[in-house]
Amino acid sequence: MSVTITIQDLVKKYGDTTVIPELSLEIKQGEFFTLLGPSGCGKTTLLRMIAGFNSIEGGTIHFNERVINQVEPGKRNIGMVFQSYAIFPHLTVKGNIAFGLENRKLSKAEINAKVDDILKVVQIEPYKDRMPKNLSGGQQQRVALARAIVIRPDVLLMDEPLSNLDAKLRVDMRNAIKDIQREVGITTVYVTHDQEEAMAVSDRIAVMKSGVIQHLGTPQEIYQRPANVFVATFIGRTNILAGSITKAAGGSYALQLGSGYAEELSNIEVPRADAAANTLNVQISVRPEEFILTEDQTGMKATIVHSVFLGQNTHYFVDLASGQRVEITQESKASQILEPGQVIYLKVKKEKINVYDAAGDLNYTRGARL
Numbered sequence: 001m002s003v004t005i006t007i008q009d010l011v012k013k014y015g016d017t018t019v020i021p022e023l024s025l026e027i028k029q030g031e032f033f034t035l036l037g038p039s040g041c042g043k044t045t046l047l048r049m050i051a052g053f054n055s056i057e058g059g060t061i062h063f064n065e066r067v068i069n070q071v072e073p074g075k076r077n078i079g080m081v082f083q084s085y086a087i088f089p090h091l092t093v094k095g096n097i098a099f100g101l102e103n104r105k106l107s108k109a110e111i112n113a114k115v116d117d118i119l120k121v122v123q124i125e126p127y128k129d130r131m132p133k134n135l136s137g138g139q140q141q142r143v144a145l146a147r148a149i150v151i152r153p154d155v156l157l158m159d160e161p162l163s164n165l166d167a168k169l170r171v172d173m174r175n176a177i178k179d180i181q182r183e184v185g186i187t188t189v190y191v192t193h194d195q196e197e198a199m200a201v202s203d204r205i206a207v208m209k210s211g212v213i214q215h216l217g218t219p220q221e222i223y224q225r226p227a228n229v230f231v232a233t234f235i236g237r238t239n240i241l242a243g244s245i246t247k248a249a250g251g252s253y254a255l256q257l258g259s260g261y262a263e264e265l266s267n268i269e270v271p272r273a274d275a276a277a278n279t280l281n282v283q284i285s286v287r288p289e290e291f292i293l294t295e296d297q298t299g300m301k302a303t304i305v306h307s308v309f310l311g312q313n314t315h316y317f318v319d320l321a322s323g324q325r326v327e328i329t330q331e332s333k334a335s336q337i338l339e340p341g342q343v344i345y346l347k348v349k350k351e352k353i354n355v356y357d358a359a360g361d362l363n364y365t366r367g368a369r370l
């Protein structure tokens with residue numbers, strides 16, 4: 001049976017250093033939940049607290065109604081997969097997968113049936129009698145995954161399980177993991193610092209910095225309406241521009257971007273504390289694909305520095321009049337790649353960009369939490 005994990009006011013300290021200050025979070029039953037964030041932000045620490053390998057300095061973790069703070073790791077009914085495969089080198093594939101079942105004192109027939117089932121799910125049946133050293137990295141990782149899920153855990157914890165694999169295999173394996181998780185329906189907590197991988201597999205993602213959740217949402221919400229400038233720059237690529245917004249008629253705002261370029265925005269909501277000022281300085285997040293190249297001369301003037309042809313799209317690095325270098329993406333045209341030195345004019349897709357307060361902490365764009 002898979003469970004809901006409720007984390008309340010959880011604190012982790014190593015000595016005098018607080019790594020996680022009062023973190024609260026609910027991971028739903030059957031959900032594929034990802035912890036994402038830069039190196040050292042506390043992802044592994046939090047995962048090890050859920051697993052029972054780290055002490056807890058404050059708060060509680062529930063599996064459904066049950067507080068598990070004091071429950072030994074072996075009694076939490078958890079399956080785990082780590083970056084290093086950690087499969088037993090002296091046991092065959094079958095032996096590795098059966099190991100956790102043998103500890104549970106099942107009959108031989110029951111064990112064989114369960115192992116055969118899971119071998120099919122992770123698609124390593126043909127290799128069942130091989131020793132791990134005769135398997136590829138991806139195959140070994142499937143063994144680790146099979147071994148973790150064959151015991152029917154309540155919770156599956158995975159810490160960077162794909163980071164030792166090459167790019168192509170990572171993509172194949174992440175699709176396999178997602179399919180298997182969906183089929184088996186185990187509440188899963190997945191750790192990665194690869195944001196594309198996180199978006200591809202997750203139902204929801206918590207983006208962390210210094211032990212604090214910066215944004216919790218679906219991949220779409222986090223990409224399209226990042227809660228703050230840190231999240232905007234961490235997820236995908238973006239350009240952060242300085243500008244200002246000025247109150248206009250009918251509740252809309254005039255966005256001033258660089259010199260001589262303005263747009264009317266109707267989806268801005270400024271909290272009362274900031275709304276007293278008529279004009280506010282803001283940071284604007286414009287992703288490369290949110291720029292429009294225009295023919296007329298009403299946009300921001302920019303000069304092409306260099307271009308990178310990537311097939312379907314061409315990336316251009318351009319210098320704005322302010323001297324700031326930004327990256328823009330345009331669908332490649334058959335005939336034309338813009339040349340270095342060429343002057344262009346840029347506008348933004350105003351329904352897509354995100355507008356933040358001057359500190360970059362607050363998203364003024366309505367629908368910030370879609």
Ligand SMILES: Nc1ncnc2c1ncn2[C@@H]1O[C@H](COP(=O)(O)OP(=O)(O)OP(=O)(O)O)[C@@H](O)[C@H]1O
Pocket residue numbers: 014019037038039040041042043044045046193
């Ligand atoms: N046993 C420990 N004793 C003291 N500090 C620790 C210990 N383990 C981790 N830390 C510190 O806690 C912080 C969080 O570490 P953690 O391993 O959770 O990061 P992470 O998000 O998993 O990073 P990475 O992406 O590099 O794996 C780091 O600053 C780390 O140095």
Ligand SMILES: [Mg+2]
Pocket residue numbers: 043044045
């Ligand atoms: Mg880690």
